[in-house]
Amino acid sequence: MKKTRGIIIVLALVSFFLANLHAQTPGAYLGELTWPEAEARLKEAPLVIIPFGAGAKEHGPHLPMNADAVVLEYLCSKAVEALPVIVAPPILHGWFPPFRDFPGTEVADPHVFQDYIHQVALSLVKQEVQRIVFLNTGIFKATGLPLAIIAREIRVETGVPTLVISWEDLETAEVGNFQEQKTGGHADEIETSIHLYLQPHLVHMDRAVNEDAEPRKRYYSGYKPGTFSRNSDDPAYSETGILGDATLATAEKGKKTLEIMVREWLKTLKAFAKSPMGTGRNR
Numbered sequence: 001m002k003k004t005r006g007i008i009i010v011l012a013l014v015s016f017f018l019a020n021l022h023a024q025t026p027g028a029y030l031g032e033l034t035w036p037e038a039e040a041r042l043k044e045a046p047l048v049i050i051p052f053g054a055g056a057k058e059h060g061p062h063l064p065m066n067a068d069a070v071v072l073e074y075l076c077s078k079a080v081e082a083l084p085v086i087v088a089p090p091i092l093h094g095w096f097p098p099f100r101d102f103p104g105t106e107v108a109d110p111h112v113f114q115d116y117i118h119q120v121a122l123s124l125v126k127q128e129v130q131r132i133v134f135l136n137t138g139i140f141k142a143t144g145l146p147l148a149i150i151a152r153e154i155r156v157e158t159g160v161p162t163l164v165i166s167w168e169d170l171e172t173a174e175v176g177n178f179q180e181q182k183t184g185g186h187a188d189e190i191e192t193s194i195h196l197y198l199q200p201h202l203v204h205m206d207r208a209v210n211e212d213a214e215p216r217k218r219y220y221s222g223y224k225p226g227t228f229s230r231n232s233d234d235p236a237y238s239e240t241g242i243l244g245d246a247t248l249a250t251a252e253k254g255k256k257t258l259e260i261m262v263r264e265w266l267k268t269l270k271a272f273a274k275s276p277m278g279t280g281r282n283r
Contacts, residue, residue, distance in 0.1 A: 027081070028085075028087070030042075030088050042086060042124070043128045043130075045086045046130055046273035048086045048132055048133070049085055049087045049088060050088045050120060050134050051075075051076050051137075052090070052091045052094060052134060054067075055069045056092075057106075060241050061204070061207045062187070062203060062204045063203060063204075063246075065103070078266065079269060083266065083270065085273075094113050094143055095143060098228055100227075101230040102241055117150045121162075122154070129160065130160070132160055133163045133164075138166070141223060144166040169264065169268070171257065171261055172260055186243040186244065187240075189248040190244075192254075193250055198258075205247075208247045208249065209247065228243075
């Protein structure tokens, strides 16, 4: 009986400690707040994060389709642990034209996607938020394009400062110190390494392949949209949906990459939180 009572006391103390630890977290997830708490904290928080990443998008035959969403969740958790930010519910469906030939979920019309994001952001503006950060765990010159348009429109329409942070903004040149592949970009050595660290039980390294190649020299400037075509007659044909060498991935490389990304992520949030407020707001 005494032993049972002792176990109950220990469990109660652990629960109390965890509850207090959660309460002391500087930031918060909007969905975990009551509406009176949300009303106050949205006005007080230096910024609100609107996270966007694919809930289901191809990442080769070896990675789960939730890859972008899992990185999104990881970055948001680090922000909540470290800073007094508010994280809005994630947007997991969006515009992913390079991956349209593969299974997944997509809002294929970019205007519909833009309108949706626009309305989500405006709903937060009406709650008198100070700043809005759009987190994009997709590609800057793909999923980031419509987000950038909305960020600019929100800034002009309402005066609320906005910022778009994409994957490329966080993965610095330091990654090249331990990256072995010649080229990369999708479901490759680095992205596979990240998921060997975050969710190894869903990574199938026996299915990982090498789609690495010598970088092709371009003799012209400009932005050339890419894609992963499943049409064998298309120059962009891809049997696997991989760009890079996934076979070189290790959990240690994933850990190092995430450390770099989190460092840049928190540094950016801290700096933007101190940026001047907009004027002439129209809420």
